[in-house]
Each structure stands twice: as C-alpha cells, then as structure tokens.
Amino acid sequence: MKTLKKQIGELGIREGTSLFVHSSLKAIGSDVKAEELIAALQSSVGKEGTLLFPTFSSRKEDYFDPDTTPSVLGVVTEIFRTMPGTLRSRNPRHPVAARGPAAQILIEDHEHAIGPCGSGTPFEKHARSDGQILLIGVDFDTLTLLHTAEALLDLPYLHVVEGKYLDSDGNVQHISMHQVPGGHRGGVRLFEKEFRKRGLIRYGQAGDARTMLMDAGKILDVMIELLQANPAAALCKGDYCPDCTNFKAKIRARQLSDLGTEVSIILSELPDDPDLFKEMIRRFCGHARFGLLSDLNIVRVPKGKKTPAPPDHMHSWILQPAPVDLMKYESLPPGYNGFAYAPLEAARAGIQPFYDVLYKSKCRDSITDIFIEDGLSNLSGMNSPAINYIHMFCGNGRVALGDGHAQLREIISALRMRNFTGRYHLIIPEGNLFIETLSILKEFWNLIP
Numbered sequence: 001m002k003t004l005k006k007q008i009g010e011l012g013i014r015e016g017t018s019l020f021v022h023s024s025l026k027a028i029g030s031d032v033k034a035e036e037l038i039a040a041l042q043s044s045v046g047k048e049g050t051l052l053f054p055t056f057s058s059r060k061e062d063y064f065d066p067d068t069t070p071s072v073l074g075v076v077t078e079i080f081r082t083m084p085g086t087l088r089s090r091n092p093r094h095p096v097a098a099r100g101p102a103a104q105i106l107i108e109d110h111e112h113a114i115g116p117c118g119s120g121t122p123f124e125k126h127a128r129s130d131g132q133i134l135l136i137g138v139d140f141d142t143l144t145l146l147h148t149a150e151a152l153l154d155l156p157y158l159h160v161v162e163g164k165y166l167d168s169d170g171n172v173q174h175i176s177m178h179q180v181p182g183g184h185r186g187g188v189r190l191f192e193k194e195f196r197k198r199g200l201i202r203y204g205q206a207g208d209a210r211t212m213l214m215d216a217g218k219i220l221d222v223m224i225e226l227l228q229a230n231p232a233a234a235l236c237k238g239d240y241c242p243d244c245t246n247f248k249a250k251i252r253a254r255q256l257s258d259l260g261t262e263v264s265i266i267l268s269e270l271p272d273d274p275d276l277f278k279e280m281i282r283r284f285c286g287h288a289r290f291g292l293l294s295d296l297n298i299v300r301v302p303k304g305k306k307t308p309a310p311p312d313h314m315h316s317w318i319l320q321p322a323p324v325d326l327m328k329y330e331s332l333p334p335g336y337n338g339f340a341y342a343p344l345e346a347a348r349a350g351i352q353p354f355y356d357v358l359y360k361s362k363c364r365d366s367i368t369d370i371f372i373e374d375g376l377s378n379l380s381g382m383n384s385p386a387i388n389y390i391h392m393f394c395g396n397g398r399v400a401l402g403d404g405h406a407q408l409r410e411i412i413s414a415l416r417m418r419n420f421t422g423r424y425h426l427i428i429p430e431g432n433l434f435i436e437t438l439s440i441l442k443e444f445w446n447l448i449p
C-alpha cells in the first residue's frame with residue numbers, strides 16, 4: 001500500500017504554491033495522524049509553498065483571540081494552528097491559519113476587510129494569487145470560497161454581524177462585518193458538476209478519502225459566473241427549506257428594487273387571516289401591497305365614454321380607458337397621474353397588446369399601472385382551429401402568465417428597457433387565495449429577468 005505521503009505527492013499539488021486545505025481526518029482513515037497529513041502536504045508544496053487551513057471560531061467566546069481561541073473545524077486545523085511558525089488572521093468569524101513565505105501577506109488585514117470572506121480576505125487573496133484548493137474527504141459544502149463569490153457579488157441574502165477580536169496591541173476591538181454568510185446552501189453540490197464539465201477538478205485519493213484539487217482562481221471565476229446568471233444558484237431549488245426560501249425572497253426583493261417597480265396583488269376577496277397572507281408574500285418577495293381592485297385609485301372608463309375629471313385632489317388618480325380608447329390619447333388628461341393598462345383586455349378587444357399600445361401609441365410613456373393577467377382571446381391571427389383544442393384544457397381561458405395572448409413577456413421586457421417605474425398588479429384568480437397567489441407570483445417571476 002502506498003504511504004499517505006506518496007499519495008499526496010501524486011495529487012498534482014504544485015511546488016511553491018499556496019495550498020488551501022479543507023479536510024476530514026476521519027475520512028482518510030483511523031490510523032492517520034493529523035501531524036502526518038500536515039507533513040505530507042508541507043512536503044508537497046515545498047519550502048517555497050504556503051499551507052492554509054480554515055480555523056473558524058465557535059463564536060461563543062467574549063472576543064476572538066487568534067492565539068488562544070480554538071478552531072472548531074477539527075483536529076487537523078487545531079494542530080496546524082498551534083504549530084510553531086503558523087500565523088492566524090484576526091477576523092473573529094472566519095479566521096485562517098497559514099504557514100510559509102506567503103502566510104503574512106495572505107492573512108494580514110483580514111479584520112479590516114468589509115466582510116469575512118470577500119474582497120481583501122485571505123480567501124480572495126489566495127484565489128487571486130494563483131493558489132490551489134484541496135478537498136480531502138469533504139464535499140463542496142465546506143468550500144468557503146463560495147462565500148467569497150457571493151460576497152464579491154454582494155448578494156442580498158448575506159448578513160451583517162457584529163464581532164470582537166483582540167488586536168496586535170492586546171486591545172479588544174469591535175467590528176461590524178458585512179456580507180457574512182450563514183444558513184443553508186442546498187444547490188452548491190451542483191457546482192461540482194459544472195467544475196468537472198470544465199475540467200477544473202483533479203480527482204485523487206488520500207488514504208480512504210477522495211480528494212479534489214482545483215485552481216482557486218478558476219473556480220472562483222466560475223462561481224461568480226454561475227451566481228451572476230442566477231443569484232439563487234447556490235440555494236435549494238424547492239420551496240420548503242426555510243433558509244433558502246428566505247434568501248430567495250431577498251433576491252426577488254432586490255430584483256424589484258433594481259427594476260424600479262412595485263408589485264401589487266389584486267384579490268377578489270380579502271383573506272380571512274391577512275397577517276398570514278402577508279407573511280406568505282414576505283417569504284416570497286419581501287413585500288408587496290395586496291387588496292381589492294376597488295382599493296386602487298383608478299378611474300375606469302368604459303369604451304367610447306367621455307373621460308371624467310378625477311374624483312378629488314386628495315389622491316393621485318390613475319385613468320384606465322378601454323384599450324381601444326387608450327391608444328388614441330396623445331397625453332394624460334389634466335388631474336391624472338398615469339394610465340392603467342390591461343393587456344389581456346386589449347387582446348380580447350382584438351388589439352395587439354404590445355405592438356399597438358406599448359410600441360406604436362403616444363400614450364405609452366404615460367402608462368404607470370399594468371394589470372398582469374393572461375389568457376386566450378380572439379386576437380386576430382392568434383386563434384386557429386388547430387389550436388382551439390387548448391380551450392378544452394382551460395375552460396375559463398386562463399393560461400400561465402406568458403403563455404397566452406396578453407404578450408406579457410414582450411411587454412415586461414420592453415418596459416424594463418424603458419426603465420418603467422410603475423406598478424405591476426397581479427390579478428389573482430378565484431379559488432384558494434394562498435395557492436393561487438403563490439402560483440401567480442411564481443409565474444410572474446418567470447417573466448422578469
């Protein structure tokens with residue numbers, strides 16, 4: 001049988017590199033000692049190389065002292081931390097221990113970085129200085145570098161946490177740390193698939209444990225790319241994980257504020273338990289107004305009827321003419337603050353909701369309120385005997401948002417380009433208010449980028 005030293009020597013660790021190690025001694029085998037593992041790793045990086053281990057604290061101490069606060073990440077990290085010549089950074093949550101020529105430069109100023117894992121931390125500096133990462137018998141859920149990617153993108157689900165540490169003069173310092181990770185990340189195992197696809201993992205063996213060796217900078221870039229494309233990529237896909245559900249709500253709330261729009265939920269009746277209903281919405285997108293259509297300050301004018309003056313000057317009133325009349329407006333009538341527009345109603349009147357109203361008409365820049373509802377209509381050219389069978393599946397004419405004739409996808413995309421700062425009113429069909437609202441919210445979020 002090969003010795004551990006020989007196995008480690010064959011993993012592909014570059015001599016002179018900075019090697020960040022996440023390991024499980026138990027996974028390697030019961031007869032292996034922590035000192036033996038550290039010595040084998042040390043010999044692989046050589047005299048010019050630097051070893052790094054995470055040595056996170058329990059956070060239960062009054063303050064973090066790099067010299068005495070133990071690492072809670074297992075015996076290897078604790079032995080490494082207490083070896084002569086090992087340095088340790090002063091961030092009270094995610095301290096890193098390092099040994100070797102690059103140790104000082106990698107760990108210094110960790111306590112002054114904006115957060116424990118992002119810019120200016122040992123994790124980021126190590127990745128940006130051509131370092132390697134080695135996972136020994138542990139999975140990607142131990143990879144702190146994920147939180148570096150999250151922090152560099154300033155994802156909305158990161159927290160602010162207070163902490164205390166002992167500075168080099170022996171004084172206790174108090175800091176507010178931003179971009180602090182915490183909570184579950186059920187989607188992170190899928191990242192391995194992506195790294196493997198791009199040939200970024202070198203697999204190996206140490207004792208009984210599987211090892212994965214990677215270039216930190218390259219996998220950091222891939223994680224940034226994946227999280228940029230989908231900020232929820234590291235989170236659980238389902239709706240039942242409490243942490244990931246809350247985090248997704250924060251991402252959606254940030255999306256809305258980035259878009260500069262608001263969402264309002266229009267119910268046919270008020271819920272019996274409004275607080276519970278509000279809580280459900282909060283867990284989906286942070287916040288949204290909800291109520292009855294009649295609660296909105298909208299004056300609805302039937303087709304062909306004259307525009308009345310707004311009812312009072314106490315409120316800001318929105319005018320909702322029939323779509324065929326709306327198209328003819330050159331500007332807003334006096335006293336009104338905007339037009340409300342129902343694309344599905346336009347489709348039902350035989351008007352193309354996007355092209356005729358939001359593309360061609362002069363009224364388009366004054367539209368502030370959009371009713372989000374979808375369905376099938378008699379829009380010319382849209383229905384044919386060949387697709388009429390669809391009516392058999394949706395007797396009430398309701399289809400998922402974006403699938404029907406309201407052209408919601410085009411409308412939302414065009415409004416986004418135009419920096420629309422109005423409101424989207426989601427019309428909730430009759431039925432179980434909770435189920436219907438959640439399903440419409442999900443459909444709506446499928447439409448927004």
Ligand SMILES: [Zn+2]
Nearest residue numbers: 184236241244
């Ligand atoms: Zn989760």
